Amino acid sequence: MFFETRISVDGNVSCSHCHLPERQGSDGLPKSFGVFGKANPRNAPTIFNAAYQFKAHWRGDRETIEEQAEKSPTGPATFGNPDFPAVIVKLKSIPGYTELFGRAFPGKADPMTQKNWGEAIGAFERTLPQRTRFDAYLKGDTKALSPAEQAGLQKFIDIGCANCHSGVGLGGGSFAKFGIVSDYWKETGVADPDKGRADVTKNDADLYVFKVPSLRNVVATGPYFHDGSVADLTRAVRVMGKTQLGLDLSDKDAAAITTFLGALTQSVPINYSAPTPFPDTPRE
CATH class of the missing domain: 1.10.760.10 (Cytochrome c-like domain)
Structure with a gap:
């Protein structure tokens, strides 16, 4: 999901959009751009060591990387979705995610939730720090x-x-x-x-x-x-x-x-690359 662009309103933005491997998990811009080229208000720090930090964002307005991940899809200058139910609709329309959510969060009647989205992305981000x-x-x-x-x-x-x-x-x-x-x-x-x-x-x-x-x-x-x-x-x-x-x-x-x-400077994590995307929902 960290590399999934189809969740954004314009189909071009993912979490990785502002966190590039060739820039050590940042993007090299003074301020990042989100959907439809909208400028974000602040610089995007590297994601590689975000798990070490006591709060997320420059102003600390997110308590954890999980909360930050939960709220990014509805940011007007990031993914641009009006609310998280719109994100769930998109996720469920892409074959593969329903099964993976079920495996990652077993025993839940509906594992595809905003909280679980944040938990899953946070779990990935916690694998990224490397020794220097x-x-x-x-x-x-x-x-x-x-x-x-x-x-x-x-x-x-x-x-x-x-x-x-x-x-x-x-x-x-x-x-x-x-x-x-x-x-x-x-x-x-x-x-x-x-x-x-x-x-x-x-x-x-x-x-x-x-x-x-x-x-x-x-x-x-x-x-x-x-x-x-x-x-x-x-x-x-x-x-x-x-x-x-x-x-x-x-x-x-x-x-x-x-x-x-x-x-x-750490090495780029071996798992920091976009996996083969799930196919789009077949169209009639």
């Missing part, structure tokens, strides 16, 4: 990182990047204001800054607050930030140094951190 050279280094393989990468890791820790970009995902486990020290849009050149979680919670304390992004696969998943406003990773590192830490990073330090980030 950095994980091998943490396991004790000191040769997994080059001397330059190790120096970059030390700088990453010393200046405070790891205070937010922590945990198994090197981020993705908390919220933080983008622009603790200075306004982020002044550094990224954005004319109309996104208000972040404040639009969700209606709380002024959440103004410009976003989920701290995971840095796994970051080298291959630009452009960066919630609005895709910065294309170059080294520049993004500089923006973070300035806005979050109040530091004007030297060329040497910014390059060192960027070099370390290259050790966070």
Whole structure:
């Protein structure tokens, strides 16, 4: 179902539409496009490590990847369906899905539900994280990182990047204001800054607050930030140094951190490819 385009209103969009294998599970666009070319409001992060994160979406308005999967088919700029019953009608019209839902959710009178759609896609997404050279280094393989990468890791820790970009995902486990020290849009050149979680919670304390992004696969998943406003990773590192830490990073330090980030790239999962699609319902 993750690769199924026939669920969308225009027949061209699937979950994988915004999460490409050649872009490490992202799409390389500042903001993604959904049905009929409609622009999404924010950048699509990589799906490869979404299972590690404490909430879904930049503003954390989805509690889990399962909830995110449940609601995507009715997003006006994603799949475009008016409601989930319309999705069920499409699924039941494609031979194969009824049998697979029955096998995946046995004992249910009607296993083809919105909740089970989310559970199934979430189960697939939880197979996608893969170990990186950095994980091998943490396991004790000191040769997994080059001397330059190790120096970059030390700088990453010393200046405070790891205070937010922590945990198994090197981020993705908390919220933080983008622009603790200075306004982020002044550094990224954005004319109309996104208000972040404040639009969700209606709380002024959440103004410009976003989920701290995971840095796994970051080298291959630009452009960066919630609005895709910065294309170059080294520049993004500089923006973070300035806005979050109040530091004007030297060329040497910014390059060192960027070099370390290259050790966070995983391989593309072997199961991350579209299966042979079920045939369309025969037409009379």
